[in-house]
Amino acid sequence: MKAIKKAVIPVAGLGTRFLPATKAIPKEMLTIVDRPTIQYIVEEAVASGIEEIIFITSTGKSAIENHFDYDFQLDTVLKDKKKVQLREELANISNLIDIIAVRQKEPLGLGHAILMARNVVGDEPFMVLLGDDLVKSQVPCCKQMIDMYNQLGESIVAIQRVDMDQTHQYGIVEGTETDHRRTFKVNRMVEKPAPGTCQSNMAIIGRYLLMPDIFELLAKTTPGHGGEIQLTDALLALANRRDMYAYEFEGKRFDAGDKLGYLKAIVDFALEHQTLGPPFREYLESACKDVIAP
Numbered sequence: 001m002k003a004i005k006k007a008v009i010p011v012a013g014l015g016t017r018f019l020p021a022t023k024a025i026p027k028e029m030l031t032i033v034d035r036p037t038i039q040y041i042v043e044e045a046v047a048s049g050i051e052e053i054i055f056i057t058s059t060g061k062s063a064i065e066n067h068f069d070y071d072f073q074l075d076t077v078l079k080d081k082k083k084v085q086l087r088e089e090l091a092n093i094s095n096l097i098d099i100i101a102v103r104q105k106e107p108l109g110l111g112h113a114i115l116m117a118r119n120v121v122g123d124e125p126f127m128v129l130l131g132d133d134l135v136k137s138q139v140p141c142c143k144q145m146i147d148m149y150n151q152l153g154e155s156i157v158a159i160q161r162v163d164m165d166q167t168h169q170y171g172i173v174e175g176t177e178t179d180h181r182r183t184f185k186v187n188r189m190v191e192k193p194a195p196g197t198c199q200s201n202m203a204i205i206g207r208y209l210l211m212p213d214i215f216e217l218l219a220k221t222t223p224g225h226g227g228e229i230q231l232t233d234a235l236l237a238l239a240n241r242r243d244m245y246a247y248e249f250e251g252k253r254f255d256a257g258d259k260l261g262y263l264k265a266i267v268d269f270a271l272e273h274q275t276l277g278p279p280f281r282e283y284l285e286s287a288c289k290d291v292i293a294p
Helices: 037-047 062-067 072-080 084-094 110-115 141-152 164-169 213-220 231-241 259-271 277-292
Strands: 006-010 052-057 098-103 126-129 133-136 155-161 171-177 183-191 202-210 244-248 252-255
Touching: 006 037, 006 110, 037 062, 037 126, 037 133, 037 141, 052 062, 072 084, 110 213, 110 231, 126 141, 133 202, 133 259, 141 155, 141 202, 141 244, 155 231, 164 202, 171 244, 183 231, 202 231, 202 244, 213 231, 231 244, 252 259, 259 277
Parallel strands: 006 052, 006 126, 052 098, 155 244
Antiparallel strands: 126 202, 133 252, 155 202, 171 183, 171 202, 183 244
């Protein structure tokens, strides 16, 4: 059984839900307190033992690669100004992990974006982390999934429970509980089921651990809605070919690709910030009193 050492992070999307803010800035570079969203995603992968990250990019996304690169000019300025701590922080970012960028030349969907990593990933299992999904947990979500893979040896999708009236917004898993904690054998997957057509509330979030078979299946997948190659279609085919599992991760997930979810993430992460946390909490308590005051 091969170890999980590579992660694919698709960042080619246009970020239309955040326009006009994302007209000239990649949505993945929008900050959560003092770090861009994409840095949290990369740090999760690194903390989980990933050794190589493949960004699937598009035109206008160079800022993401630049963020993880070494900037000689900036480093020189900080050195001259004796900004030692800041220099160390930026050095840590540029030394986090080896990064490869692969261009998705046409916006043909998430499935197509992952297929673009085929030649780099090769014949080994790998992680997929979506740049919209932040997970705050004691053990990184990615690490939880890798630990479960080491027991099961098959593909795993991360899931969370959602209210039944929200299932139409997600890919939903129907599965059978296994002997492994918080883990289900996938029997069926439904992409955004119409209300009342699915009894499960196990929603797939943006963390996948996939066997390399997925590339062959993605290559055969015909475009669906909007002319895009859907990852869910290939996952269904993979689940019919070999066992697949759904893992209910431990932690709190934020949809940072949604404006409200993004704001919630800022508040949660700010409250836990080492220096900003206490004064920010004090401010929130004061602001809430003002809002609810008669």
